[in-house]
Amino acid sequence: MSRSFGSLFAASSLSNLGDGILMVSAPLIAATLTSSAFLVAAVTTAYFLPWLLLSLPVGAWLDLTDRRRAWMYALVSRVAVLGVGVVVAVTGNLSIGALIVIALLFGCGEVVGDSAISTLVPDVVDRESLVRANTLVQTGRQLSNYFLGAPLAGLLVAVSAGAALGAPALLAVLCLVIIGLGLRTPRRPRDTGQATAVPAVRRIREGLTFLLQHRTLRYVTPAGAVENVFGTGFLAVLVLWVVGPDSALGLPESAFGLLYTCMGVGALVGAALAGRVLARWTFVRLMTVLAAVSGVLYLVPVLLTDGVALYACFAVLGIAISLRGVLWTTLFQRATPRDLYGRVVTTNRMVIFGSMPLGALGAGILAEATSVTVVLIAFPIASTLAQVLLLLRARELDAESTDRS
Template sequence: MTSSGPQSHQAPDGEGAAAGGGGTPAHDPENRPVVSLLRDANFLVFWTGQTLSQLGAQLGAIALPVLAVVLLQASEWEVGVLNAANTAAFLLVGLPVGAWVDRWFKRRVMIRADLARVVAMLAIPVLWYAGVLQMWQLWIIAAAIGVANVFFDVSYQSSIPSLVERDQISEANAKLETTGQISRLAGPALGGALLVVFLPPVLFIGQAAGYLISALCLWRVRDHEVLQPAPAEHHLVAEIREGLGYVLHHPLIGRIAATTAITNFFSTIVFTLLPILVLRTLGLDTVQLGLIYSAGAVGGLIAASLTPYVARIVGEGTSLPISSALTGVGMAGFPLSTLAPDATSAFLVLACSMFVMTFGVLVYNIIQVSLRQRICPHRLLGRMNASIRFLVWGVMPLAAILAGILGERFGLVPALWVGVVGCVAAALPLVFSPLARMRTLPDEVEHDAGAPGEEPPAR
């Protein structure tokens, strides 16, 4: 259950007091007028860049499994390695990246990560049309993109509190998720249709264009981040330990991290094998594969719109275990689709399952990400988000390898059921936690005992 992210400056070419992840606002929050984010030109530039970036990313997201499964005839094991390479960076470098990002302006990190992803994406069509593209090269490119994703994602998650006011964080996340789901709605369907006309490598040009637009928009955005003074001595290990300890020992965030990690582990098993299920076992085409992902985006779009109402009616904390369990229940349709009498029925089962699953994921993500951003001390935002990513995405490469092993040794459908059962059980850490009984979640930045004399910035 990945946290989206999907995911600003006082001077276009210099950070000044700008760029995204925490710090003291440069204005007086007590006297500021309440302005809707729809009228905030600064946020709109950021929002536009991330929306178009995600739209481009969806083209590559559907082209990659088609390239591997159809053109390069990859086995379950090779597809598992490919997925593992794409997420291994969160396990290998996620924690130090969090400490580094806390020392840097987030905008500069995000721009450089975007440009690195542009170069990596363009390497795929170049190698293909040169006639030399092989799976091992795809693994290396995926690993390089994964490293850039770590830097971008940690910075992105840490940037929202200094881009908008504290009481606008939930609104900002909901808007970013809403257009993210619109991109995921249009992107896979568009990608599936384009694959009828173009070979998969062409779609990676569109993904590179999305990252380039993101970089240009970030260059234009302004925020009010001020870096905290660096301690006299930097101890990377101590800084990493502080961020990881904050997550593991926090009574609310620790439970959220546990559920998310378990969900991501078992859902990775399912999604690693899903393209093989759709394109080989069920014999569906790339257009139908794209529409299945788009059906999920419809569920996510509706969830992004309804989450404030769900949280108000059901309760913010209570919504978390319910939406987590709903995610696993929705996935049950994936293995059940093999029992459908014909291809059309199998497609409908898969589309409905993706809809329900993504609805659960989005409700869960919007609530828990907003909670983390609201209560985490500002100087720990980068390390907190990196620690979360290490714990909840670091399990994904291991799960992708396991998916390949289970699929080849026990068969596709049994491997899918392992993933489904694990995702349902992932809700248990939340069920047996204070969150399940909390209608309203904390809304204030916690006192930062690690920064004596430092008052948390009013937002």
């Protein structure tokens, strides 16, 4: 692997460490500001809403601009947003409304940053190294998000909300230094004016048309959206079922971070197995199996109302999430022409991540109307059934598709 990939990997991992800290600390902070399940879920809704609103124009822009520079812009915006958040928290003015706004603005930068990372990988490694590169990036992401970020979030929230918001900002600064010094990408062809002359709406439509007409991606994408809708809804209210004296398990805040650490351990195992598993299983068949297994892993500990079962199932769930992440990224990179990749991947992410606010919002509304336990049982069942039905209609990639460039 090249020095540029090493820099990309390091910066991506540190960026995801910041994501992991915020992902776990935001609902914990929200739970200290309000007892409303709807408002706690609204924080997660705001975090993912930009994927629905910005993915398509960002994808069209990334196919025309310097993706390295776009990633750096996103990191600068992260520093600015979290810096304001730290000031608000330290001065004692942090409210649930302010936290929702911070999550929303942070999410806007993440749309650009995460999309840029995914489109940069094929720029710094050859096609034969894509699986290995994606496995490493996925390993760094899962290790940072869950194994390191989750327990750090619990500790930082215990210190103060300002500490939990400030740590990701400092990590973003470090990412900027690494990218600036070490990441070099191939010089893109000089724009003759033809590309920029094409209306943005037309460029967006080209990416959307490719995705809708592809015999594999047109089913894989909505299946991913289904998993994220119900998975996000599940996790958005899980904190109310796990943490606090009035919850089902009655565990402390630090125990919630440990839950994600267990998932991170599983993710490391999944990353280690990814190469061998992908060599033996076809894309769609493996996705179908992972969807069914994940549904069971979400459901079992809730039905048992058992903390040990919850930790064990989330550890195995980490394996499934890691395998799915490598599988998903490699599938899209192999199936999509390079000049369409930015638009196709962000269209896919618009559907997948843009649907996540609906899951969080729906979970909050349903939990308020019934109970958190109802959400935690109904969502995994609905997710598994819908995913399997969609994936059974998808066709595997043929040799020609996997060789497209």
